[in-house]
Amino acid sequence: MPLFFHVDLDAFFASVEQREHPEYRGKPVIIGLPVSRSVVSTCSYEARKYGVHSAMPAVTAKKLCPNGIFVPPNMRLYSSVSHSVMSILKEYSPVFHQVSIDEARLDMTGTGKLFGPPKPLALKIKERIKNEIGITMSVGIASSPFIAKMASDYNKPDGLCMVSPGFEQKFIDAIGLEKIWGLGKSSISAMHSHGLFTPVQVRELSLNSLTKTFGKSMGTYVYKAVRGEDPNTYEEARSHSISTETTFFQDVKDSESLHRCLLSMSHELMGRSLDEGVMAKTVGLKLRWGDFTTITVQTTPDYPILNADQIYSISKSLLSSKWKEGEGIRLLGLGLYQTYSSDKPIQDSLFSEGEHKKRELDKVVHALESRGLKLQKASVLEEG
DNA sequence: TCTGGGGTCCTAGGACCC
């Protein structure tokens, strides 16, 4: 019988801050500063009582909760705490998947002989994390990752919820359509507009009629989900992407600032792609105008993208294809897509020798920077 | 409510090839 644990750290960033600062405990802690164009990243359960939640504009949070403790995010700290938690969790299953900084999935199938029944085991792991790390977590236990994920949400915070085999559909009925993972605002309102408000109502419709109404993918997804079946046909190891973006305090209108930003983003992306040992076939640019409308452009050149200079020059031409000097830009983003392992032999052109040399230089600079020696790129170039 | 940043996946249209 398959058995999965889904672990979700409670209000993770806020909990870490409360661990570090005893004076924050029991108080509304909000990660994010109450300034224009900023949003709440996470908040403590004390803050949620005021109606504050993730993704809310931080100035709105300030109005709802004037006495809230607003803290800028400290990702380094959270990453290191996350790493410590994950190391402990890994002791309990070799088939371990870290879903995000604060979530993990453990395949516990067949571990009964070693660790005993699931519920006491989960309690034991929770206790360990509380004692050794100093934060609480919620665990969902079920026969599939999909149900386990939603079960972890059921009794938050410091929760434990087990859905016994055979009770998956009952569980879905109990949580309702809105709490089904993967159904967001848009899908829910589409279903409402078709008179569907509960899993029971959706179950009365055939697979055929669901796919006709909601499309093949979404139709199949809800058909399975309302029956308590795992709709995720997730296969691993597909090409992924690396991206970065920034929202300006005020709309930016001049090319010099945008170019400066693209240059530094190009180097950041190059560094991250070197760390991950990947290269990319596609470069994409994202622009958000002052009125919040957002567009993207991407291009897949017929030569290999080898260094930061290339990323930079591609990004500039993408920018000039969509933007004219003087138009206000709220957000600028740059990404690498269609990545592939840099171990693979490069489809090379005859003329890219110089690009390879620049790549080697990028590697050297990145390696030095990673060791904390901040070099002025210009001085390196002079020597080269 | 005046709306971050990092991702994944899906859709639909068009180019191009056989």
Next chain:
DNA sequence: TCTGGGGTCCTAGGACCC
């Protein structure tokens, strides 16, 4: 010549998640 169908890749936009 006014015209089929399938496959694959690329592009742009959007939904969704943490």
